[in-house]
Amino acid sequence: MSELDRERRELAAVLQRPGVHPDPSLRLTRRTFIHRSCLTGAATVAQTFAWWPLLNTIDVAYAAEEPFKFAWVSDTHLYPKSVNTRFVEKVQRAAREVQAMSPPADFMIFGGDLAQLGRANELELGVELLNEVKIRKVFIPGEHDWYYDMGAKWKQLFDKPNWTFDHKGVRFIGLDTVTHGPDYWTARKMSPEERMDHMATLDGSVAGPWAGVGRDQLDWMQKTLADWDKARPVVIFSHNPLYEYYPPWNFWVRDWREVNEVLKPYLNVTNIHGHVHQVLYNEIGTMRSIGMLATSWPWPYAPEGVPKLTKPMIRADPGDFYDGVGWETLSMKNDRIETEYIMWGRKEVFVQSPPDSSLSQPEILRPRIADQIWPY
Amino acid sequence: MTTRTTLLFTLCIASLVGLLAALAVLVGPANANKDPVTPQQLKAYEDAFMEQVKKGDLLFHGDAATAKQMNVVLSNTGMACAMCHPFASDTHPQAFPKYQASMNKFATLRDMINWCIEKPNQGEKIDSDSDAMKALEAYIYWSNSGSVLVPGKY
Numbered sequence: 001m002s003e004l005d006r007e008r009r010e011l012a013a014v015l016q017r018p019g020v021h022p023d024p025s026l027r028l029t030r031r032t033f034i035h036r037s038c039l040t041g042a043a044t045v046a047q048t049f050a051w052w053p054l055l056n057t058i059d060v061a062y063a064a065e066e067p068f069k070f071a072w073v074s075d076t077h078l079y080p081k082s083v084n085t086r087f088v089e090k091v092q093r094a095a096r097e098v099q100a101m102s103p104p105a106d107f108m109i110f111g112g113d114l115a116q117l118g119r120a121n122e123l124e125l126g127v128e129l130l131n132e133v134k135i136r137k138v139f140i141p142g143e144h145d146w147y148y149d150m151g152a153k154w155k156q157l158f159d160k161p162n163w164t165f166d167h168k169g170v171r172f173i174g175l176d177t178v179t180h181g182p183d184y185w186t187a188r189k190m191s192p193e194e195r196m197d198h199m200a201t202l203d204g205s206v207a208g209p210w211a212g213v214g215r216d217q218l219d220w221m222q223k224t225l226a227d228w229d230k231a232r233p234v235v236i237f238s239h240n241p242l243y244e245y246y247p248p249w250n251f252w253v254r255d256w257r258e259v260n261e262v263l264k265p266y267l268n269v270t271n272i273h274g275h276v277h278q279v280l281y282n283e284i285g286t287m288r289s290i291g292m293l294a295t296s297w298p299w300p301y302a303p304e305g306v307p308k309l310t311k312p313m314i315r316a317d318p319g320d321f322y323d324g325v326g327w328e329t330l331s332m333k334n335d336r337i338e339t340e341y342i343m344w345g346r347k348e349v350f351v352q353s354p355p356d357s358s359l360s361q362p363e364i365l366r367p368r369i370a371d372q373i374w375p376y
Numbered sequence: 377m378t379t380r381t382t383l384l385f386t387l388c389i390a391s392l393v394g395l396l397a398a399l400a401v402l403v404g405p406a407n408a409n410k411d412p413v414t415p416q417q418l419k420a421y422e423d424a425f426m427e428q429v430k431k432g433d434l435l436f437h438g439d440a441a442t443a444k445q446m447n448v449v450l451s452n453t454g455m456a457c458a459m460c461h462p463f464a465s466d467t468h469p470q471a472f473p474k475y476q477a478s479m480n481k482f483a484t485l486r487d488m489i490n491w492c493i494e495k496p497n498q499g500e501k502i503d504s505d506s507d508a509m510k511a512l513e514a515y516i517y518w519s520n521s522g523s524v525l526v527p528g529k530y
Binding site for chain 2: 079083084086116201202203204248249297298299300302303317318319321355358361362363364365366367368369370371
């Protein structure tokens, strides 16, 4: 059994015990999904791809105090304007649309990877473009923002990479899952550019399993949640998913076991994450996990490990730069979180039939070879 | 001619043929040059292939030095092939040749590679028999080695 299989079996054994689910009072709905496929032929789609959590109407004692919306934007991967204007235009579009929300969102979360190569001018460009959004903005870092200057510029612009606040009865936590990467650069005497280039290659072999929460932050999170009623809603923002989906691309945090230990007592936890540039849904232990789109480009689903609960997004047309990408609005209303994927240029975000899905053509892939530098 | 003479004659011919056959097996034809493949040869063949795979891997991941050395401009947007296709995923080399909707034509993998270079990457199309094309093709096929051939699949 491969290391990956072993990990995955452990994840299932530890986190997906029979009868353990997130509290049903905070269900996820997707208007775009319900819009069409739920009304016409949902059964076929559901049978083909997955069970999917639909609307439910159970009332709960501890819901958000009043309905509100917030917006998620992430993975803009900005180069300087002189290199790529396409990514700039997409951030402008997202910013315009977030600002135009009516009623306005209470705040916007930026979920990391503002820059492509962590340069100061890329991060500053991001700030400039997002200035269009006048509502409150909060930021967590992505690995592309960090590993050129080890977060110096990012911290100067956005302060701490992890934080918490309460809003209308919900405790929000911003987690940093990118800055605890093991040191692959010192022994190799890498320049900041080289360090960043390895980190910026999703399928590279050099930066290794860099995604993690870290003991210090786990302790901080435990302390942060200590005074919070275990049945009340907690929403955790992170760049990486907080479970193990596909470690070779860091579609995970390596300390997911410890994260689960901390979150286990809380019954209403929702993790909203970026990094994967794709629609994802999973339930692990008492936590639900929702993957967000990038504005820059979509990643294909990994060749294995896609959660069974994920209803895949439609196969994007590579000739349309606005396909497969976008941003999200999330509404918290009484008994549920409602996620709406704003995928530009698509009426149907989710696959309608197997040919719409990249998963309908199985792949067996090898890791890359030209960047192997071990052993030193 | 008696039956006995015929028999002797036949035996003589048979022995001659037998002798010649034995000689052919022992000595071999004068111009024989085929030997079983040696481990050294196998390694050389594999090295020749893997060298192309590695070159293709570097091109696919936007390595500027390799692109310069091979005299190609695969992208003008900062995008590399691997940014949409980590591990050469979602390239589906096993499905080519096929009708490719985005090009509205019956296309090979090489056509598709050039389409990606020209459209999303806004780079410069490469010769379909060029070294760079063969290297890219080698990397993509090698990455997808385990996949099952499904030519024509959408």
